[in-house]
Amino acid sequence: MSPEYEAGFDVSGRLLAEERAGDNAPPLSxxxxxxxxxxxxxxxxxxxxxxxxxxxxxxxxxxxxxxxxxxxxxxxxxxxxxxxxxxxxxxxxxxxxxxxxxxxxxxxxxxxxxxxxxxxxxAGEGALMALLEKLKAKLATEGLFDRSAKRAIPFMPRTIGVVTSPTGAVIRDILHRLEDRCPTNVLLWPVLVQGQGAADQVARAVRGFSAMQPGGPLPRPDLVIVARGGGSIEDLWSFNEEIVVRAVAECSIPVISAVGHETDTTLCDYAADMRAPTPTAAAEMAVPVRADLMAMLTEQGLRMDRAVRRGAAQARERLEMQARLMPTPDMLLAPQRQRLDQLSGELGNCLRHRVSDARAHLNQAGGALRPALLHQHLARAKERLDRQRLRPDYLSRVFRDRATAFDRLSRLFVSVNPDLPLARGFARVMAEGRLVRSVAEAQAAGAVLLHFSDGAVGADVGPRSTSPTLEMAPPQAISPSSRSSHKAQERGENRQQDLFS
Missing domain, CATH: 2.40.50.140 (Nucleic acid-binding proteins)
Incomplete structure (x- = not known):
């Protein structure tokens, strides 16, 4: 007997499981x-x-x-x-x-x-620094820290936006430093600067300043300062978060990062347009010294006044030199005076010569106006006038010729009138607004319109094989006398009255 069998295991290869005596381990699902x-x-x-x-x-x-x-x-x-x-x-x-x-x-x-x-x-500061270096390398690869993308800080911003805690010493230091150097408007966006949710609040504040539009209820900042006091790397970690770094890099307003003391460095410093070692230094970078500006303006004003005075003095000297070199009025007018005297002397002689010439010309013209010449010229003009007069017989001949031509045109118009044959029993066949000229065109149209002298009537035209045979009346002989009388009658009816009859 095998050991397995002695130990209570069934090795007989049974197909169905069975309960055995002494088995207290029921199967579990x-x-x-x-x-x-x-x-x-x-x-x-x-x-x-x-x-x-x-x-x-x-x-x-x-x-x-x-x-x-x-x-x-x-x-x-x-x-x-x-x-x-x-x-x-x-x-x-x-x-x-x-x-x-x-x-x-x-x-x-x-x-x-x-x-x-x-x-x-x-797990310790080493792990924290490893995470920081990894995130720094990732953001640097995306170009968020490129120096070429950095913008210049405005020389004198009218409004400065500050992102920091409202209860810390940072905002008081910034305001005090701005008041000492150059007072300006400050907009504070209060945020948490460490702990849970601090990174989200800082990023939301930076994006909020960037989204402000000019002309709104609050002035849009010309500069944004992201500030926090010093601390350990854990305390400053909110400014190493990716959401804060991206918000600073994407801000449409120049940003100064003033996080920690001079030895503290965060990723926010790399993404900002300028890094300040302390919040107080950020305020100094943001605005110039008002006293220095006033002194500079005063100096510039004095220099400008001296420059204007020097320029005026030099211009006066040049004017005096030019005035000494310019000729006097007597020297300028002397040639004209001499010329005037010369012309005055010649004026009398010229007038006498002109009168003599005019008198000679008048005598010559008066000698040509003799009465015989005038009568001869009048006779020639009368002959030309007689030739230009209109004779009544000539006008009558022209009118008769025009009346004859008009009569011919009137008779031609009557002869080509398409409605004239309709009065003699003919009909004009039309289909779709066109004249039907053959049996094929009539059969192709199917429906035609017959125009008579007193109106029009429609008709259906079938194929040639089904159309009834039309009996044609024998032609009646028309005597020449009746034909001529008929034509005369037509001419009498349609002839227009002669305008000259």
Whole structure:
């Protein structure tokens, strides 16, 4: 007998399972076993802290976080629900070493055990710096830190927008420094500068200033200062968040970053158009010194006054020199006076010569006006007038010729009138507004319109084979006398009255 059989195992290869005497282990379903394992794991490991590197990080549409924590030899799945994910002070990424606090449980759907994370922290300052360098390299690759994209700070902004805490010493230092140097309008957008939700508030404030339109209820800032006092890297971490860096880089208004003290550096400093070592230094960079401006304006005014006076003096000297070189009025008018005297002397002689010439011309013209010449010229004009007179016989002949031509045209018009044959019993056949000239055209049209002298009537035209035979009346002989009388009658009826009869 085999050992397996002696130990109570059935090795006979039975097809159906059967209850055996002494067997106190009834079979469990998969769900029951999974529930037992779940209770066992949760009771044994109710609260744990794990240190590991994030891998396979994924944020679901519902807001839950799914990831794996691994070290050199093992991997465990992890999940963080939406409520805990919203409270995270940093953005999880693959490769970041963290310490996760939560409880172990199982997921029966895949027969896996996992940790439900309640809180997650970076595993020391080294992990925090590694996350910072990774995010810095990513944003630098996208060009957010390019120097070519930096804008110049306005020389004297009328309105300055400040993004900082309303209760800290930073805003008081900025206002005090601005008051000392050059008073200007300040718009404060109060935000949290550290802790949960600080990054979202700072990014929303920067985007809010950028979205303001000129001419609105509040003046649009010409410059934005993002400021915070000094602190540890954890305290300043909100200004390293990607949402803040992108908001500063995309702002349409020049931005000065004044986060921390001189030795503190954040990613917000790289994205801003200018970095200030302290908030007070940011206020100094934002505006010039009013006293220096007044002194400079005074100096410039004095220099301008001296320049104007010097220019006027030089212009006066040049004018005096030019005046000495210019000729006097007597020198300018001397040639004209001499010319006037010369012309005055010649004027009398010219007038006498002109009168003599006119008298000679008049005598010559008067000698040509003799009475005989005038009568001869009048006779020739009378002959030309007689030739141009209109004779009545000539006009009568012209009128008769025109009347004869008009009579011929009238008779021709009557002879070509298409309605004249209709009075003699003829009809004009029309189809679709056109004249029908043949049997084929009439059959093709089908329906025709017959025009008589007293009106029109429609008719249907069938094929040649079905049309009835028309009997034609024998032609009647027409004597020449009757034909001529008929034509005379037509001419008498249609002839227009002669205008000259």
């Amino acid at each position: 998969v769900s029951e076993l999974s529930a037992v394992l779940k209770r066992t794991v949760e009771d044994r490991f109710g609260h744990v802290r794990l240190r590991g590197e994030i891998s396979g990080f994924k944020r679901a549409a519902s807001g839950h976080l799914y990831l794996c924590l691994k070290d050199d030899n093992a991997v465990i799945d992890g999940v963080m629900w939406k409520g805990g994910a919203q409270r995270l002070p940093f953005a999880p990424q693959d490769g970041v070493e963290v310490i996760a606090t939560g409880k172990l449980t199982t997921y029966p759907g895949r027969s896996k055990y996992q940790i439900v994370i309640d809180r997650m922290e970076l």
